Structure formats: C-alpha cells, structure tokens
Amino acid sequence: MSSTVTNDAPEPVVLTLDEVFTLSRNVLLRHGMSEAHADAIARVITQGQRDECHSHGIYRLLVCARSLKSGKVDARAEPTLRDIAPGVLAVDAHYGFSLLAFETGLPVLAQKARSQGVAAMTINHCFHFSALWPEVEAIAAQGLVGIAMNPSHSWVAPAGGTRGVFGTNPLAFAWPREGGLPFVFDFATSAIARGDIELHAREGKPIPPHWALNSDGQPTTDARAALDGAMQTFGGHKGSALAAMIELLAGALIGDLTSMESQAFDGGAGASPCHGELVIAIDPRRFGGDGYEAGQARAERLFAAITAQGARLPSQRRFEARGRSERDGVKVPRALYDDVLKLLD
Amino acid sequence: MSSTVTNDAPEPVVLTLDEVFTLSRNVLLRHGMSEAHADAIARVITQGQRDECHSHGIYRLLVCARSLKSGKVDARAEPTLRDIAPGVLAVDAHYGFSLLAFETGLPVLAQKARSQGVAAMTINHCFHFSALWPEVEAIAAQGLVGIAMNPSHSWVAPAGGTRGVFGTNPLAFAWPREGGLPFVFDFATSAIARGDIELHAREGKPIPPHWALNSDGQPTTDARAALDGAMQTFGGHKGSALAAMIELLAGALIGDLTSMESQAFDGGAGASPCHGELVIAIDPRRFGGDGYEAGQARAERLFAAITAQGARLPSQRRFEARGRSERDGVKVPRALYDDVLKLLD
Structure with a gap:
C-alpha cells in the first residue's frame, strides 16, 4: 500500500484497486459474510470507489456493517x-x-x-x-x-x-x-439523493425548495424539516x-x-x-x-450529435474517474480509512 | 345529431361518440384511406375527443389530411x-x-x-x-x-x-x-408539448424559461424564438x-x-x-x-396511499372527461366542426 501520511495534516490514503478489493473483502468476511457474498460486494465497492462514487465506495462498508448488525440481513444466504x-x-x-x-x-x-x-x-x-x-x-x-x-x-x-x-x-x-x-x-x-439532504442538515445549509416538503406538506428550504417531512x-x-x-x-x-x-x-x-x-x-x-451494425452506427451518430454541441453523455464523469483510478489508484480520506480499518478489529 | 346553434354566437356542436366515429371515418375514407385504416384511426380519434384531449380528437383529422397531402403516407398500406x-x-x-x-x-x-x-x-x-x-x-x-x-x-x-x-x-x-x-x-x-409553444407564439404570449432555447442556445421566454431554436x-x-x-x-x-x-x-x-x-x-x-392477487392488492394500496392525501393518479382528468362524454356526448367548437365538414367536400 502506497499511503502518504504526515503527522500534522491527514492526507488521503492512496490505494490500488486490488487493495480496495482486498480490504473490502476482508471487512466483509470479518463481519460474517460468506465468501460468495464478500466477493460479489467487494467487487462492486471497488467499482464504486474506482468511479469516485464515494457513497458507493468503501464508505459503504460502514453502512453494510450497520445493516448486518440490524440482524435482518442473512450474510450467508444462497440465492x-x-x-x-x-x-x-x-x-x-x-x-x-x-x-x-x-x-x-x-x-x-x-x-x-x-x-x-x-x-x-x-x-x-x-x-x-x-x-x-x-x-x-x-x-x-x-x-x-x-x-x-x-x-x-x-x-x-x-x-x-x-x-x-x-x-x-x-x-x-x-x-x-x-x-x-x-x-x-x-x-x-x-429530486435528489436522500444523502444530499442529510449532508445539508449536518452542515446546517439550506436546500432548494423543490427538493422536499416539511411535515405540513409545504416546500421547505430547511434540511432538517425536510428529513421529518417528505422528499419530492x-x-x-x-x-x-x-x-x-x-x-x-x-x-x-x-x-x-x-x-x-x-x-x-x-x-x-x-x-x-x-x-x-x-x-x-x-x-x-x-x-x-441483418441491420444490427446499422443500428449500432445510428446510435453512435446520436451520441456524436450530443457531444458535438458540448453536451455530455451520462456517466462521463464516472468514466473519467475510472481512467484515473485504474492508472493512479484511489484516494481515500484518512478518517474514513481509519473507520474502515476499525471494522477489522 | 343534437347540435344547438344560434345565428349570433357560435355555440359548440354536440356530438355523440358514435357520431364522432362516423364523421371521422367518413372524412378518412373521403381522403383515400382504406377501410381498415379509417376504422383504426376513427376509433382513436373518438377516444381522444371522448377524453377531451382536444389535439387528439377530430382536430387531428385536419393534421391527418395534411399528412396525406404530403404524399409520403400510404393510406392503404397493409401491415x-x-x-x-x-x-x-x-x-x-x-x-x-x-x-x-x-x-x-x-x-x-x-x-x-x-x-x-x-x-x-x-x-x-x-x-x-x-x-x-x-x-x-x-x-x-x-x-x-x-x-x-x-x-x-x-x-x-x-x-x-x-x-x-x-x-x-x-x-x-x-x-x-x-x-x-x-x-x-x-x-x-x-418540458412541454410543441403545440403549446406554437399556441403561445400565435397568441404572442411569453413562455417559461425552462421550456426552450433560442437559436443561440440560450433559454428564452419568446415563443417564436423558441420555435427557431430548440425545446428543452x-x-x-x-x-x-x-x-x-x-x-x-x-x-x-x-x-x-x-x-x-x-x-x-x-x-x-x-x-x-x-x-x-x-x-x-x-x-x-x-x-x-399464486401471488398474482396479492400483487394486485398491493398496487391498490399504493394507489390508495396516493389519493388519500389528495394527490391524483395520472389520467384522472381524462377519465372524468370520459364519463361525461359517454353520458352527454362531446362539444366541438363550431369553427372546428365546419373545418372538418369541409374535408368531406
């Protein structure tokens, strides 16, 4: 593992994708998952971290551990x-x-x-x-x-x-x-991921009025009121x-x-x-x-007409992150990394 | 036909659904449609008029006649x-x-x-x-x-x-x-039907900025500029x-x-x-x-949870119109009715 840490400021930990997979797999096995489940989940966590979808990367191990503790999930169920x-x-x-x-x-x-x-x-x-x-x-x-x-x-x-x-x-x-x-x-x-409203509530920041309703059913800019009400x-x-x-x-x-x-x-x-x-x-x-190739070409012309005017195809940001991560590894915040390591205790 | 007309103000023409169907079918046959096409289209036009989707009612006969005149549509094609x-x-x-x-x-x-x-x-x-x-x-x-x-x-x-x-x-x-x-x-x-932008352009009314872009690719409230640009x-x-x-x-x-x-x-x-x-x-x-009935019941509980809080299911307005039309017939603006009759000349 090629982590770079100083004693004063917590720098992110840099992990290769193989390291993310192994760490995730070990945490999952440690929490009672069968090998088959641990492999399947570790693969997807690695993909999330790789694509810089941070809430679906190794952060998800914390959520997973909580779900396992709730006692409802069968960690060894065979489909x-x-x-x-x-x-x-x-x-x-x-x-x-x-x-x-x-x-x-x-x-x-x-x-x-x-x-x-x-x-x-x-x-x-x-x-x-x-x-x-x-x-x-x-x-x-x-x-x-x-x-x-x-x-x-x-x-x-x-x-x-x-x-x-x-x-x-x-x-x-x-x-x-x-x-x-x-x-x-x-x-x-x-309108938005629930996690984004939670983040705004934690930081005391207002939310746009089209995200949620308060418990009276009125649009609200108060993130805490939104969590007690309903999303839109x-x-x-x-x-x-x-x-x-x-x-x-x-x-x-x-x-x-x-x-x-x-x-x-x-x-x-x-x-x-x-x-x-x-x-x-x-x-x-x-x-x-027989028209399969023509259909593929037609789709490519559609994509070209979108990108030629400066618009992006969906997922391009993820794909760019994927390229970076495959080349340079991924950066994990030190605090998160430490929290994940604690799951191995 | 139970139409009510005075000589001063043009009152709408009231037609039964059978009358809408027959009128539509006759217009379509008059324009060279095969019986099979005329029947299929007249049925759907009658449904549109019945549900008060006015742009899909007998108004559509005018659009249809124009499309037939373009010479591209085969009015007798057999699928x-x-x-x-x-x-x-x-x-x-x-x-x-x-x-x-x-x-x-x-x-x-x-x-x-x-x-x-x-x-x-x-x-x-x-x-x-x-x-x-x-x-x-x-x-x-x-x-x-x-x-x-x-x-x-x-x-x-x-x-x-x-x-x-x-x-x-x-x-x-x-x-x-x-x-x-x-x-x-x-x-x-x-964001909106194209016909709504055309209607605003005809009436010289502004449109909301999220409907369309002008030809420079900027959001516009000018309906004519929107028609020369692109919808959103x-x-x-x-x-x-x-x-x-x-x-x-x-x-x-x-x-x-x-x-x-x-x-x-x-x-x-x-x-x-x-x-x-x-x-x-x-x-x-x-x-x-074996769980089919349970699934149907589950769907009904979902619908009830929506309507119990005063929200509407989609298409309710259409269904209410349907009830009215089946009972009382449909009202067609006199000018539109006259235009459709001209298609029989």
Whole structure:
C-alpha cells in the first residue's frame, strides 16, 4: 500500500484497486459474510470507489456493517433460481444482499435474452446494496441492453401530495457500444439523493425548495424539516409517474414489497431497504438482425450529435474517474480509512 | 345529431361518440384511406375527443389530411407481421399510419406476453398518429402491463446542449386494475408539448424559461424564438437521459429512424413524423403466479396511499372527461366542426 501520511495534516490514503478489493473483502468476511457474498460486494465497492462514487465506495462498508448488525440481513444466504416463464427468471435472495443474487442470475438472464429477444429477471427478498449502474453495465458487457429498477423506503411524496409513498426509486439503463464503454444512466426518481439532504442538515445549509416538503406538506428550504417531512420527485408529475411505475413493476408485479411496505418492514432499524428488483435484458442482435451494425452506427451518430454541441453523455464523469483510478489508484480520506480499518478489529 | 346553434354566437356542436366515429371515418375514407385504416384511426380519434384531449380528437383529422397531402403516407398500406424471436414480434407498417399496425399486431403481442412472460412488438416505417395512451390502455384491457415509446422530430436539445437532437419522445405505461380503469400515464420527455409553444407564439404570449432555447442556445421566454431554436427536456439531465433511451430503444434497436433522421426524411413537408415504435407487454399473472392477487392488492394500496392525501393518479382528468362524454356526448367548437365538414367536400 502506497499511503502518504504526515503527522500534522491527514492526507488521503492512496490505494490500488486490488487493495480496495482486498480490504473490502476482508471487512466483509470479518463481519460474517460468506465468501460468495464478500466477493460479489467487494467487487462492486471497488467499482464504486474506482468511479469516485464515494457513497458507493468503501464508505459503504460502514453502512453494510450497520445493516448486518440490524440482524435482518442473512450474510450467508444462497440465492436460488426459478424459471417461471421462457422469458422470466426469478431469483430469490433469501434476505441476503442483492449483488450475489444478481451475479448468480445474470448468466441465465443473458441466455434468456439471447434466445427470447427480451427477458426479465426478478430478484426477491434482497437487501439493497448499491447503485444500479454496476448491474446494467454488467449486462451491457454481454452485448445486451440492460434496464434495472427498484423501490426503496417511502421517503418521497407523489406530485400534488404531502406525505412519503415512493422510494427514491432508481432507474438504470445501459446500451452496449462496440469496443467502448456503454451509454449508461442511473438516476433516482427523487429530486435528489436522500444523502444530499442529510449532508445539508449536518452542515446546517439550506436546500432548494423543490427538493422536499416539511411535515405540513409545504416546500421547505430547511434540511432538517425536510428529513421529518417528505422528499419530492424530480420533474413534477412526470417523475412522480415514473416513481409509481417502479413501485408497480419492481414491487407489485414481482411479488415484493413496495417502498411503504419496506419502510414498515425495517421498523426503524435503519438498515438498507429490503425489497425486490426488476432487471430487463434485450438482445440488440435479435432485434436488429441483418441491420444490427446499422443500428449500432445510428446510435453512435446520436451520441456524436450530443457531444458535438458540448453536451455530455451520462456517466462521463464516472468514466473519467475510472481512467484515473485504474492508472493512479484511489484516494481515500484518512478518517474514513481509519473507520474502515476499525471494522477489522 | 343534437347540435344547438344560434345565428349570433357560435355555440359548440354536440356530438355523440358514435357520431364522432362516423364523421371521422367518413372524412378518412373521403381522403383515400382504406377501410381498415379509417376504422383504426376513427376509433382513436373518438377516444381522444371522448377524453377531451382536444389535439387528439377530430382536430387531428385536419393534421391527418395534411399528412396525406404530403404524399409520403400510404393510406392503404397493409401491415405485415414477422416473428423475429419467441419474445419479439416485428410489424412493418409499410409507411402507413401507426394505428392499424398496432391493432394488427396486438393479439400476437398479447399471446407472446402470456406465453413468454414478457414480449416486445416493434412497429417500423409508420407515420405517427396519436398519443400512446390508447395503445397502452388497449394492452391493459387484455390484463397485461403495457409500455410504449417512440421518437419524433429532433426539436429537443440534450441537457447541457444548444441544438435539437431528440424528439418530444413520449413514454406511456399502463397497469391493469381489476374491474376498473387502468393506472395510465403518457408523457413527453420534452418540458412541454410543441403545440403549446406554437399556441403561445400565435397568441404572442411569453413562455417559461425552462421550456426552450433560442437559436443561440440560450433559454428564452419568446415563443417564436423558441420555435427557431430548440425545446428543452423535462427534469434536466434525467429527462434528457430518458429521451436518449427512447431514441436508442425505439430507433437504433429496432432498425428505424432516430428523431434527427425522421426530421431529415420529412424534408420540411411538415407531415406527421415517420419513425418506429417499441411496445412492451408483460403478463402479471406469469410474474405473480399464486401471488398474482396479492400483487394486485398491493398496487391498490399504493394507489390508495396516493389519493388519500389528495394527490391524483395520472389520467384522472381524462377519465372524468370520459364519463361525461359517454353520458352527454362531446362539444366541438363550431369553427372546428365546419373545418372538418369541409374535408368531406
């Protein structure tokens, strides 16, 4: 490990990606995780740290340890697969974290997408672990289009409402690009991540009025009042409609909890949300047939028309960070690093 | 026809839904449409008028006549079906309007969704006709979840950009509800419908600055400058990401035109956009299995939590209009009615 520390000012610790993986894996094993879960989660934590999504990097080990302490997560659950239709694979995570369930199901989902053209994978009874972009990127790495979504806890009010019903309900999408990084987005249908409101509350800073409502259902600039009230969706009634769609598709459709139910299930423990997830994979070769290459070229012309006018494709910041991290390693704040090391005690 | 007219002030003409259908069908036949196309389009125009979506009611007959005059639309094209994968049906509209293609493919799509769990229908080489809600509602009427999307013309700039790349790219979704109207939304990924900007321009009224950019790529409140510039997406970079997804899924994936290409194909004729469409159908019975009823109940609890706090479900205004129209008939402005009658000359 090539860390640089002085005695006065805490400088960040520099870790290689292999070191991030090993550290994460060791912490997870130390907290009772099975090897399979520890590997799956450590891989995604390494990806988060690599892409400088700091709340999804090794910081997440602290969240994970708290979730394990809540006693609801099964750290050794073995996912089971069930073929429920030619186009649908159901994975039961048995109240373990979601990532091993995703990894276990992915080869079957990919095979179904190739044979059927379009296929779905439902993941049930999982504790949410990370952003969804690692999953849709893994689908795109197989040459398939990926879509993923899940509910969370009911922090978000519907448009025109005053109380939380929806989760922050992320929607992620990836389009595979020949010989390059995919076109990827992964966004919350809430106006902002809940963590951003928490950060403002900690720092006593005001928030923009379209982020949240106070407990009287009125827009507020007070971050603490927002945490006692409800968040807003992005984009008004359109974002609210999307959030509802995600509750329906990744909750009611797949026989798993809505965000309201997941919140109740948590019972104030503050663990990661327990819910289901819907993943869709589409084979562009089956759709495109002889025109597959032409479709790829058409997509590239679309991307070029966006970037040629100075606009960015989604995820470009992550991809730039990825390049830096693969070359130079990642910088971890000393205090965070120390907190993570304590998890090894 | 129970119209009420005085000689001084033009009162609206009141028509029954049957009268709307017959009038629409006659106009379409008079303009050279085949019976099959005229029936399919007249049905959807009647639905639009019934739900008081005025731009999709009999007003649309004027737009349709203009599109037919452009000479690009084949008013008698017979859609052909091709089974390209167990989960994918491809419908070629052969440069006719989209609705007959949708109607022709729907039974096969529904059968595929029931046998595969999830299935897709691509519609290629069609001229756009209407909103997408009649299509996803038709899917929901079969007890299936429906999703539909299509590009249009490249009027909309990507977030952070200055020039049009995306269409107004609608996304529609319907969830079937036992014994009732479905949960339905259908929204443009642009901040506003293009027609609303045109209306403001005609009336010389300013527009909100988040609707559009002028030709220098700056936000503008001048509706005429907006029409010469580019529209904005709803919801900033998130709406922009969704708009891109629709170009990819309902353009590049399915071997059809992106909005930029559709605009070029139109060549200034001002016809309805020519493009493809992606329709997805999901069978909740296949996903839910023995838990299907529980999933339906879960969805109803979600809807109740929304409406109990005074928020509305999407499409409620349409459904209320539907009730009124089925009971009392529809009111059509006299001038519009006269313009439509002239199409019969």
